[in-house]
Amino acid sequence: MTSVVEARQRSSAGASTRAGDDSPLPSAHSLAPAKAAKWERILYRRQPYPDNHTDDSFLERLVLNGRITPRRLSRVILDATTVSQQLAVVALKAAAVAHLLDDGSGAGCSRPHSLMLLDGVLLLCGVIANVVLHGPAHAARQSARVGPALLLGLFALTPLFHTMTAAISDDTAVATATCSLLLHLLTHDYALLDSYTARLGGSASLGAAMFAAALLASRLPTTSAVFADMLLALVLFVLFPFLRRDVRRASTAAHLALTAAVHAATLAAVLALPGSGRLIAAGYVAAVAGIVLACPVWLIRMMAFKEQINGPWDEAKPDLSLLKGGRAREARVDREGGQGVGF
Structure with missing residues (x-):
């Protein structure tokens, strides 16, 4: 009889111990670094962001009807x-x-x-x-x-x-x-x-x-x-x-x-x-x-009803003038803000 009571006491003590240790699972924010690195529009460096990440400046480069030639x-x-x-x-x-x-x-x-x-x-x-x-x-x-x-x-x-x-x-x-x-x-x-x-x-x-x-x-x-x-x-x-x-x-x-x-x-x-x-x-x-x-x-x-949007999601178009080198490439780089042609 005494052994049965002792077993019950040990079981309730273990349950109380497990209940005291119960805590919520760690969230994704808690696992993230304290200060995330700034996302950059490059492909040659590994970044702590998923491949389909979209930052707040994604739509800043949206252009509406930028490539439509007006017709007379x-x-x-x-x-x-x-x-x-x-x-x-x-x-x-x-x-x-x-x-x-x-x-x-x-x-x-x-x-x-x-x-x-x-x-x-x-x-x-x-x-x-x-x-x-x-x-x-x-x-x-x-x-x-x-x-x-x-x-x-x-x-x-x-x-x-x-x-x-x-x-x-x-x-x-x-x-x-x-x-x-x-x-x-x-x-x-x-x-x-x-x-x-x-x-x-x-x-x-x-x-x-x-x-x-x-x-x-x-x-x-x-x-x-x-x-x-x-x-x-x-x-x-x-x-x-x-x-x-x-x-x-x-x-x-x-x-x-x-x-x-x-x-x-x-x-x-x-x-x-x-x-x-x-x-x-x-x-x-x-x-x-x-x-x-x-x-x-x-x-x-x-x-007048035609709407065409262009932005960073457009497919890259090769510029054959860059293969010639010289002034054509330098002028192209200058127009792109000194960064050349890329993403």
């Missing part, structure tokens, strides 16, 4: 004329095919010759513009290098174009050509005006345009019509973009005059179509007005 309505309209020119080119090519296919009148046999005459006038105008912009020597070299190969190659391939897709039904050919021309407009290299290359960048666009031209050429009745139509396609889709680029660089007024001339020629060709020519012309005018006027105004209005 006149400049946007001028750039939109390039898109309208390409739309005019596609509409002019489609109108030419429609005129060649329309044999209801007695003028059907003379239309291929009229189109060949138009092709010759366009080529002559291109040569004259090349002489004015680049000089006679450059124009002579370009004409001698491109002209004979273009005409001879097209003349040799005309019978092939005439029969290559003749087995395809007319409805399928027209639908496929329409889709190809739309693809051409969507993928055209509109940045060619700002480049110095001697080749068209939009290979898919050029391929789609020539594919549509080949499909429509097989619908034409004679080989002379096929030759005239394919020559017009080469002039409009291959040669004309370079002329537009040179004219745009030479003079803004000349660029606007060329744009007006192209639209006038296209509108005249569309209005001359029998049947629904006026309706198609009205749709064409509405499309051009939407591209040149409505879309630029809409873009300028939308720019």
Whole structure:
């Protein structure tokens, strides 16, 4: 009995001892150093902070719309004329095919010759513009290098174009050509005006345009019509973009005059179509007005709602001028406050 009482006394004494020693667990603040080191924006030194630490000065370097270039309505309209020119080119090519296919009148046999005459006038105008912009020597070299190969190659391939897709039904050919021309407009290299290359960048666009031209050429009745139509396609889709680029660089007024001339020629060709020519012309005018006027105004209005934030969280962009050394690097370091480029 005595042993049982002693065991109970020892148990209660142990419990009271454990209760007296009970204390809260140490917090994170108690384990931290008395005075934490100041956080620095560097990577080459270990700091007592987690990798995703954000200090109070994180948002001090936030910039709102710092990299947005303000746009002027006149400049946007001028750039939109390039898109309208390409739309005019596609509409002019489609109108030419429609005129060649329309044999209801007695003028059907003379239309291929009229189109060949138009092709010759366009080529002559291109040569004259090349002489004015680049000089006679450059124009002579370009004409001698491109002209004979273009005409001879097209003349040799005309019978092939005439029969290559003749087995395809007319409805399928027209639908496929329409889709190809739309693809051409969507993928055209509109940045060619700002480049110095001697080749068209939009290979898919050029391929789609020539594919549509080949499909429509097989619908034409004679080989002379096929030759005239394919020559017009080469002039409009291959040669004309370079002329537009040179004219745009030479003079803004000349660029606007060329744009007006192209639209006038296209509108005249569309209005001359029998049947629904006026309706198609009205749709064409509405499309051009939407591209040149409505879309630029809409873009300028939308720019007022654009918000772009930049700050320390942006990805670092390499500055290739630092690899050259010398004054470029020194100037860059000075602009960065003597710390160079980094975090």
